[in-house]
Amino acid sequence: MNGTHWTIICLSYLVGLLFTGVLGFPDSHRSGLQWIVIVTGISSLSLFLAVIIPKRWPTAPRGKFWLGAAMVALSAVVYFQLRVPYPSQNDISQLLKKSPSQTVIVAGKVLTESRLNASLRQSFWLQVNSITQKITPQQSKEETKEVTGKLYVTVPFYPDKKYYPGQSLTIEGILYKPSSRATPGSFNFKSYLAREGAFSGLKGQQIIEEGQPPWGFWLLRKRIVRSQSRWLGTPVGPLISSISIGRQAVDLPEDIRSLFNKAGLAHILAASGFQVVLLLGVVIFFTRNLSPDKQLWIGVGVLIFYVGLTGIQPSVSRAALMGIGGLIGLVLDRKVNRLGSWLLVAVLLLLFNPLWIWDLGFQLSFLATFSLIVTVPPLEQKLDFLPPTISPMIAIPIGVSVWTLPLLMQSFSVVATYSILCNIITAPLVTVISLGGMLSAAVALLFPLGGSAIAWLLYYPTLLLIAIAKFFVNLPASSYAVGKLSVGVMVLIYVGLLAIWLNRWCQKHGKVISLFLLTVVVVPIVISRLTLVQITVLETQPHLSIVIQDRGRVMVINGGDEAAEKYSLVPFLTVQGVNQIDSVIVFDEQKSTLESYLGVKQVLNREQLLKDNKISVGKVEIEVINVKPMIVQLGVADHKWLWLTQGSQPPDDRFRESVDVLLWSGKRLNAEWIERVKPKIGIAVSRFVEAKTRRLFQYQGIKLYWTGKDGAIQWTPKGGFKTSIITEDQDI
Known part of the structure; x- marks a missing residue:
């Protein structure tokens, strides 16, 4: 077979892996219909190409070759399925079948270096080998058994205390089932763990016993980070380390990570192709007087060392493989086919781990590299009137954005408005900090004080980089929610x-x-x-939030706390494409923080609502019809909603009118009152609904939803009610 045949075979493998999206990875439920769609789709595509391509390309493969390509694609689907992780019979998650959480003691080995998470706890992956638990909750007798599986572990954070790969730990804590995404747009923790081959988590309360970690690249990373932070402190020191050797090397402060994400500069915090290209350039420069063979071996050695130092991330591995291909071309004195190398590296990495096809970082990395090959060179030609050092700094951000923006919109539903301009302006600074950071890291391995001195020279450039990022983030409309791109x-x-x-x-x-x-x-x-009329009920612990969208106007009735707003309410509004809220009504004593994320025209608190008794925003009417307990009536599109905001039972003598929807906490309700009010729909904002109340609703023929089972609950005039998320394996 010639190069064309191999190219088609490689593409067939990639297409087959993309068809696994029909199976909904990492969802473990597979149906015959899904497999029929995959087989039919691949066969039809193969037949279509077999007919069309030879007509337009006379030298293209014909006949049976396309059948072979289809078989490669189908084999990729099967191979993907064989590599999808499932819990074994002895997996630690099997212990949670009867109870969603329990206190246990687990022993195992750390798989990854611990990281500080958003909740200010250390997190890491643990390979479990045994578990100790009480035989019954009432007995003090304990039972230890051997188990297998991978755990996502969080433990309390203590300064200068970290855990490293290969280290043995015994941890006491709460073993729990990961939760599915209860709110559209929020983080799907269960899916994230499943992608990593884990099906349960452990909230560690204390480390009972720990061993010494073996030698590893973590020791070198630790030496580098300490050296670069010695005279710079936080956040400058950790930021230099992150830019030069990747975010796996350091715990960046949450505010810095958030700042660079909002500015569209998140990619510079992760070691990637940019750093590899700079590193190769330095190696080739200093070895220019050596033979090509020596250049190759030195370059390969440096790249392998750098990949290990950064934690063997997919983006760095991809760039290193392509760099090795470039070095081989240098030795052979041949021009390397960059597009062919890109395709070959993709196939090699996806043969190693086909699940990476659905890893967002992997996808963005390859799209960015593809843009550098096919889009950036033509752009540079159009910018040939600029100096050669300037045109790439403009062409690269534009070219990369063209190919990555659709995927980012589909994944995050938001666009960093000034990201291209921000990347163009910061490109020289990032280059200087990357080169200086890598030089500082290399020196720090041999002479830590020398590494600190070099890093100190990067203090003001790094401060300027942070200042530029803040400037763009603070501009009006620096990020724009576009809604979920299908x-x-x-x-x-x-x-x-x-x-x-x-x-x-x-x-x-x-x-x-x-x-x-x-x-x-x-x-x-x-x-x-302009046309959407929708009410969404969200469970934002400890209470709830109601989002009312009426033809471009948005009202948020918010009863959650700051964490719930950040991790549930704001992601939902982003997915809905909401950039400005007309009114926020806060019933509880805490203040709403939505103004720090979105534009808010007015905020109405409990006192204002009680004073006016009735307010209108557009066609939405909100009326307080009882104070203790506080009961609110919502009127939207000729539908009447009754919300029992406090307590479980309203006074019997106040409510004799029927309502369309009853919204309450899920506690027991009086049967006579329910029969008199006759709601058509009941929505309980609770993980559980009392059994007698469920039977009462069933007897009265009232459709019952509750957030613990159905997640977010949405209503539209034409579509009626639907549950946006139905959590699986819920114990109710």
């Missing part, structure tokens, strides 16, 4: 981009195609915002 629209965008790259006619009409793609994205968003 997978279909995202695929259409990428098809259009590929057509512009491959087809001359499409290149000639590139502006028209780009305008069409932009219209496909923008028009549905505008129409949805």
Whole structure:
């Protein structure tokens, strides 16, 4: 087979892995219909290409070759399924079948270096080998058994206390089931663990026993980070370490991570192709007088060492493999086919771990590299009127954004408005800090004080980088929520981009195609915002939040706390494409923090609502009809909602009118009152609903939803009620 045949085989493997999206990884439920869709889709695509391509490409493969390509794609699907992690019979998660959580003592070995998470606890992965638990909760007798499995562990944070790969630990804590995503747009913790091959977590309360960790690259990372932070402190020192050797090396403060994410600079915090290219450039410069063979071996050695130092991340591994290909081309004195190398590296890495195909970091890394190969060179040619050192700094951010933006929109529903400009302005600083940081790291391995001295020279450039990021983040509309971009629209965008790259006619009409793609994205968003009438009930512990969207106007009735707003309410509003809230009503004593995330026109607190008794925002009417307990009536689109905000039972003599929806805490309700009010729908904001109340609703023919089982509950005039998330394996 020639190069063309191998290229098609590699592409067939990638296409097969992409078809596994039909199976909904990491969801463990598979149906025959899903497999029929996959087989039919791959077969139809193969047949279509077998007919169309030879007509347009006379030297293209024919006949049975395309059948072989289809078999490669189907084999990729099967191989993917074989590599999907499932809990074994002896997996520690099997102990949670009867109870969602229990106090245990586990023993095992640390798999990854501990990191400080957003909750200010240390987190790491633990390979478990035994568990100790009480035979019954009432007995003090304990039982120890051997188990297997991988645990996501968090333990209290103590300064200068970390845990490293290979270290033996015995931890007492609460073993728990990970929760599914209860709110659209929020982090799906259960899915995240499943992707990593873990099906339970441990909230460690104390470390009972710990062993000494064996030697590893973590020792070198620790030496480098200490050296670079010695005279710089936080956050400058850790930021230099993150830029030069990757975020796996250091615990960056949460505010710095958030700042760079919002500015569109998150990629510079992770070691990637940019650092590898700089490193290779330095190696080639200092070995330019050596033979090509020696250059190759020195370069390969440096790249392998750097990959180990950064924690063997997919982005660095990909860049290192491509770098090795470039070095081999240098030795052979041949021009390397960069696109072919890109495809070969993708296949090699996905043969090693096919599950990476659905890793967002992996996807963004390869899209960025693809853009550097096919889009950036033409852009540089159009910018040839600029100095050679300036044009790449402009072309690279634009080219990379073109190919990564659709995926980012589909994944996060938000766009960093000034990210391209911010990347262009900060490019020289990032280059200086990366080179200086890597030089400082190399010196620190031999002479820590020398590494500290070099890092100290980067103090003001790093401060300037932080200041620029803050400037852009603080500009008006620095981030814009666009709403959830559908997978279909995202695929259409990428098809259009590929057509512009491959087809001359499409290149000639590139502006028209780009305008069409932009219209496909923008028009549905505008129409949805102008026509959408929707009420969403969210469980934001310890209370709830209600989001009312009425033809472009948005009202939030918020009873949650600051953490609930940050991790549940704001992600939901982002997915909905909400950038400004017309009114926020806060019933509880705590203050709303939504103004720090989104624009808010007015905030109404409990006292104002009680004083006015009735307020209107657009066509939404809110009326307080009882104070103790506080009961609120909502009127939206001719539908009447009754909300028992406090207590479990309203006074019997006040409510004789029927209501469409009853919203309450899930506690027991009086049967006579329910029969008199006759709600059509009941929504309980609770993990559990008392059994007698459930039977009462069933007897009265009232449809019952509750957030503990159904997640977020949405209502629209045409579609009625639907549950956005149905949590699995819920014990109710």
